[in-house]
Amino acid sequence: MSEITVLPQRKIIHIDMDCFYAAVEMRDNPEYQHIALAIGGKIDRRSVLSTCNYLARSFGIHSAMPSFKAKQLCPDLLIIPGRMQIYIEVSKKIKAIFYRYTDLVEPLSLDEAFLDVTDCTQFKGSATYIAQDIRRAIFEELNLTASAGVAPVKFLAKIASDENKPNGMYVITPDDIPSFIKKLPLKKIPGVGKVAQQRLAEKGLFSCADVQKYSAEKLLSEFGKLGSALLNYSRGIDNRVIEPHRERKSLAVEHTFNYDILGEHQCHEELVLLYDELTRRLQKLLDEKRVIKLGVKIKFSDFTIKNTERQATELSLSLFNTLLHHLLHKSADKPIRLLGISVGLAIRVDEQHAVQLNLLD
Numbered sequence: 001m002s003e004i005t006v007l008p009q010r011k012i013i014h015i016d017m018d019c020f021y022a023a024v025e026m027r028d029n030p031e032y033q034h035i036a037l038a039i040g041g042k043i044d045r046r047s048v049l050s051t052c053n054y055l056a057r058s059f060g061i062h063s064a065m066p067s068f069k070a071k072q073l074c075p076d077l078l079i080i081p082g083r084m085q086i087y088i089e090v091s092k093k094i095k096a097i098f099y100r101y102t103d104l105v106e107p108l109s110l111d112e113a114f115l116d117v118t119d120c121t122q123f124k125g126s127a128t129y130i131a132q133d134i135r136r137a138i139f140e141e142l143n144l145t146a147s148a149g150v151a152p153v154k155f156l157a158k159i160a161s162d163e164n165k166p167n168g169m170y171v172i173t174p175d176d177i178p179s180f181i182k183k184l185p186l187k188k189i190p191g192v193g194k195v196a197q198q199r200l201a202e203k204g205l206f207s208c209a210d211v212q213k214y215s216a217e218k219l220l221s222e223f224g225k226l227g228s229a230l231l232n233y234s235r236g237i238d239n240r241v242i243e244p245h246r247e248r249k250s251l252a253v254e255h256t257f258n259y260d261i262l263g264e265h266q267c268h269e270e271l272v273l274l275y276d277e278l279t280r281r282l283q284k285l286l287d288e289k290r291v292i293k294l295g296v297k298i299k300f301s302d303f304t305i306k307n308t309e310r311q312a313t314e315l316s317l318s319l320f321n322t323l324l325h326h327l328l329h330k331s332a333d334k335p336i337r338l339l340g341i342s343v344g345l346a347i348r349v350d351e352q353h354a355v356q357l358n359l360l361d
Contacts (some may be wrong), residue, residue, distance in 0.1 A: 009174055011127035012242070013115040014149040014157035015134060018166035019092070020111035021082055022089055023054040027143050037073050039082045040067045048283065050082055054166060064283040090142065097137045101130055104242045109284050112161075114154055116242040128171050135169065152177070154239035159188050177236040184208045189233055193277045195255060196226055202258070208234040224338075247286065252297075253277045254340025260301045261336050264328050267298075271324060274341050275317050282343060283317065287333045287346040291315060296323040299338035300331065315343065 017023065021039045026032045036056040041047035047067040059074040070077055091110040097106045097108040104116035115134075123129035131148040138146045145167035149160025156172050163170035172180050185207050203222065205211055211219065211234035223260050232238065253274050261267065282352050294316065295309030307328050312319055 010116055011118045012151055012154055012157040012162040013131045016147050016161045017111035018145045019051055019053050023144050024114045037075045040079045045175045064280055067331040105333040106242045114242050154240050155238045158190055171353055181236050182209045195273050195277050250344050251282055252342035256338045270339050291343055292346045293344035294319055297328050297340040301335040301337050
C-alpha cells in the first residue's frame, strides 16, 4: 500500500446557518416565531420539504420529508412556499461577512461554507475567536444565527459545526483529534449514508475506533474508495483543500457489492436503495441547481464498465430502471460488482442574473 502524504495542518472553519430558509421567514414574519414552520410545496405525495424550524423538528419532521407525511406528524404545521430570491440575497450578505476574514471561502450551498483562516491575522490568528466573531456579525447585522465548527481539517470542521446546534460552536484542536476520532461514529462522517452504514455494520464497523483495528487491506478490498477515505478519516487525515470557486456539476452514488450479484431483478432492488440515497443528498442542491441528465453505471466482475445517460428534467426512478435495462440487455448473464447512479446539474435559469453567481456570490 502506498504511503499517505499528509498536508500541513490548517485552520478550517465550517459555518452552517441554522434552519436557514425557515429562520429568514421567522425573522421577516414575527407571527411565525413560535409555530411549527416548514418551507415546501403543496401537500401531496410528490412534494417534499426544503427545511423546517426546530419546533417542527421536535415532531420528527425533517428536510426532504414528503409534505403529507409532515402534516400527519404535526397537523398544525404551517408549510409555506420558499422565496428563493430573498434567500440568495441574504446569502450574499453572509458571504460578504466571510470575506472580511479570508478570501479562501468554499460555498457548499446557500447556507453553509468552509473558510480557511490559517493566514488570517485578526484576533492574533485564533480560528476560535474568528469563528465567534463571524457568528456575532451574522447575528448583529442579519438577525440570524449560525453554528460553527473549527478544526485542522475539513471533515472534522463540518462534523464539529453540528455538535452544538443550533447557535453553537465546537472546536477540535490538533491535540483533541486522537480522542475525538476514537469516539466518532462512522455515520457522522460526511458521505457515509444509510446504505454505507449498513454495509459497514455487517463487518462490525460502527466507529473510527473499529476502523483503526480493522485490516487496512480488507478495508480497501471490501469497500474500495469508501474504505480508502475511512482509512484516512479514522486517522484524522483529510488532504482536501479549500476550493473557492468550486461549482458542483454532478452528484453520484454507487455501491460495490460484497458479493457479485446477477440479474436485472437484483439490480433493481439495489437501485431503489441508491435512489433513496441520491434523493437525500440532492435535496439541498435543488434550490440552486436543476437536473439536466440522469446516468447509470455498472462494473462487472471482470472489471469492465458500462455506463449510459439520458437528458432529464427531474429525478425519475423509472428512467433509472430504463437505463439499467438498456445496459443489461446484452449482458444479463455477467456477474455485477458495482452499481451506481448519477445526476447532471446546471444552475437554475429562473433566478435571472442571480443564478449566474456561484451559490453564495
